[in-house]
Every structure is written in C-alpha cells, then in structure tokens.
Amino acid sequence: MAKTRVLIVEDSPFIHKIITRALCPEDFEVCGIGANGKEGVDLFSSLKPDVVTMDITMPVMDGLTATRKIMEVDPQAKILMLSAMGDDALVDEARTIGVRAFLQKPFKPDELNTSIRLILQGEL
C-alpha cells in the first residue's frame, strides 16, 4: 500500500528532525520540507501531499496566512497545525480557516501519528 505523503512546513531544522523521526515509517513518508509559509504554499501546489504539518511562527509568511492560501487552492487540503503557541483564540482561528487538527509543541510521536491517521480517516 502506498505511504501517506507528508509535507512539513516549518522553519526549525530541529523540528524537521523531530517530525521525520516521529512519523511511523511503515505508513508515512516526508515528500517535502518548506522552511516558511511561502515555500509551503509553493510545495503544496507542486507536490500535492496527502497531509501538511504547518508551523505558525515562521519568517517570510506565517502559517495562518499559508493555510489560507492553500485552502484557496484546495479547500479539501488536510492540514495539521504544529505550534509552540496554543491559546484558545489561536486554535479557534486555525479551525475557522480550515485546519483539521492542532497540536501544541512539544508533542509525542504517538500524538503526531494518531492525529494524521484521524485526519485521513475524516475523524478530525
């Protein structure tokens, strides 16, 4: 069975490493890494990933703006927000613009894998 293709949009090389290590290798593969929101939008269009992990605080373009632009391109895009921030207003805003799930850093590998599986199953 084909693996789920994950696009990471995140400016921190440390988090690139954490996400890549955390993803279950039998089920998921990283198809691309965008170091800011603009790169994420561009890579989403060219790679057509199954799922996007999206940071919020990034240079050039933040994750909320990038999510809005991706949703304009594909309203069915499956986006999991991974952020150090997690206040109620921010989570509400993310959900309003189409984010399927929100994980606050630091996260456990199980939380990441489970969140992506639930998004793919349409349960988030």
Next chain:
Amino acid sequence: MTVAHENYLDFFADAVQKNLSAMAGISGDAGAVELQETAFLSRGSAIIIGITGTKAGRIVIDMDWPTAKALCDAVNGEEILDEEFVQETLAEFTNVVSGHAVSGINNAYPGMRLMLTPPSAFHGDNLSIVSPKLTTEVVAVQTSLGTIFISVGFEAGS
C-alpha cells in the same frame, strides 16, 4: 489593561520549568524576579524572540555555552557536535517556552493577543544585549545542567 511585569514573568518561569521536564527530562528551580539593566552581557549563548500584538517586547533566554551544549544534548537524547544545530535546538526550546508562556497570558487576560517572531540565536564572548526602550526583568532557573536566565521586556507604557 495593566498587569504587573512580575506576573508575566511567572508564566515564563512556569513554561521553562514545564518544558525542561517535557523536552530535556530535567527539573528547574526558578528564583526571584529581578529588574534588569537596559544593557547586559550575555553569558555566551542567547536566543531572542520578539513579542508583537497588543504589547510589544522581547524575550531573551541566556546561558553559558556548556549549559547550552548540555541542554541541547539532553533535548536531542544524543551528543550534538554541530554548533549550528546546538543553536537551532536552543532556538526551538526558547520558541516552545515562549509560545507556552504567551498562550498562557493570552488565555488568562481577555483582550490580550500576543504573538511571537521567529527566534534569533547568538553565540560568542562579550555579547552585549541592549534594550533601551524596554522595562526588563529577569529570573534565573537553576538546573542540573547549569543556570538558565529568562529576561522579558516590554515597551514602557505598552
């Protein structure tokens, strides 16, 4: 809205202690909050994050290089020899601490909407950090790896 600065520092001290445990598996003991001079000398490794939104300011997490290196190794669960990746790790640690702290502040004070800028990392001797327009306070957190200093400043009157 007026909130004493030391109340803000409590959110940062709590966030450091919580994430030292979650990310590095160690504990930390926060000392008393103290006023800080507008200029101070870094201990050797400093991460700076800007605060934007309803109040403007900045956060500095500062420590000496041996502490920075040891904290990085603990967070990664292995020895990191690449100096740039040590700074990347500390930048993300500071980002997580700052994110948790400002989220706590945003939730606790209705109408407050603080956001963060991406972190910048600095490493070297005789690195002077000057924040002339900010009222700044600092708290020291003692850990088994060394002391971590959290400095938080907001624009006067913001």
